[in-house]
Amino acid sequence: MAGYEVSLERTATRWKQKLRKFFGPWGVFFQGFLEHPVMVGSIIPSSRFTIRKMLGPVDWGRCRLFVEYGPGVGTFCRPVLDKLRRDGTLIVIDTNKLFIDYLNRTISDSRFIAVHGSAKDVEEIIRAHGHDQADYILSGLPFSTLPEGLGPCIAAATHRAIRPGGAFLTYQFSKSAQNLTEQYFDRVDSGFELLNILPCRLAWGWKDTE
Numbered sequence: 001m002a003g004y005e006v007s008l009e010r011t012a013t014r015w016k017q018k019l020r021k022f023f024g025p026w027g028v029f030f031q032g033f034l035e036h037p038v039m040v041g042s043i044i045p046s047s048r049f050t051i052r053k054m055l056g057p058v059d060w061g062r063c064r065l066f067v068e069y070g071p072g073v074g075t076f077c078r079p080v081l082d083k084l085r086r087d088g089t090l091i092v093i094d095t096n097k098l099f100i101d102y103l104n105r106t107i108s109d110s111r112f113i114a115v116h117g118s119a120k121d122v123e124e125i126i127r128a129h130g131h132d133q134a135d136y137i138l139s140g141l142p143f144s145t146l147p148e149g150l151g152p153c154i155a156a157a158t159h160r161a162i163r164p165g166g167a168f169l170t171y172q173f174s175k176s177a178q179n180l181t182e183q184y185f186d187r188v189d190s191g192f193e194l195l196n197i198l199p200c201r202l203a204w205g206w207k208d209t210e
């Protein structure tokens with residue numbers, strides 16, 4: 001590599017670090033969006049109104065394993081950990097290593113496990129951490145922009161991975177997550193949150209039987 005290219009790369013790295021420090025989690029999230037716009041699918045993390053509404057129906061007393069797909073910079077992780085039982089576990093799965101490294105650096109809670117991987121491998125991931133099934137799975141995945149065929153594959157694996165009585169929770173600007181949930185789950189409740197950039201659709205897919 002030529003000398004000026006090395007120096008250009010160093011300057012870019014320094015600027016990324018400065019931006020991250022200045023904007024905190026939002027800076028990291030925006031950097032993740034710039035690097036993988038299709039996989040991240042949004043430039044701003046979810047609002048606290050979305051978080052509150054999405055987690056509203058969760059029965060925390062019965063929740064031993066909560067899984068989250070696409071945690072980004074952990075917008076949902078902290079509220080989930082605040083409510084999770086002391087003997088519960090939160091496993092988060094994200095394909096973006098930048099986000100997983102950030103979460104491992106900033107969340108120190110013995111109930112928290114951050115996995116660099118894909119939601120489609122949820123069954124193997126939870127098994128590798130000693131669980132047969134999850135009570136709830138939350139998804140922030142941009143289903144409408146995922147590669148062809150990946151959405152249905154994730155929805156089917158999610159249905160198998162959730163115990164009867166549990167639920168699949170999704171929030172998305174478009175209706176694709178809800179449409180997929182309706183194909184795999186017994187009952188689906190839906191909602192809408194205006195106070196989010198952009199306003200988003202919420203869905204709770206309930207698994208009644210195996």
Ligand SMILES: C[S@@+](CC[C@H](N)C(=O)[O-])C[C@H]1O[C@@H](n2cnc3c(N)ncnc32)[C@H](O)[C@@H]1O
Nearest residue numbers: 040045046070071072075094095096118119140
């Ligand atoms: C819209 S962001 C969600 C951000 C965050 N949950 C929030 O509410 O602010 C979508 C996230 O999904 C991740 N992602 C995309 N495809 C994935 C996959 N197949 N498995 C796991 N994570 C994935 C992206 O890296 C990104 O972190």
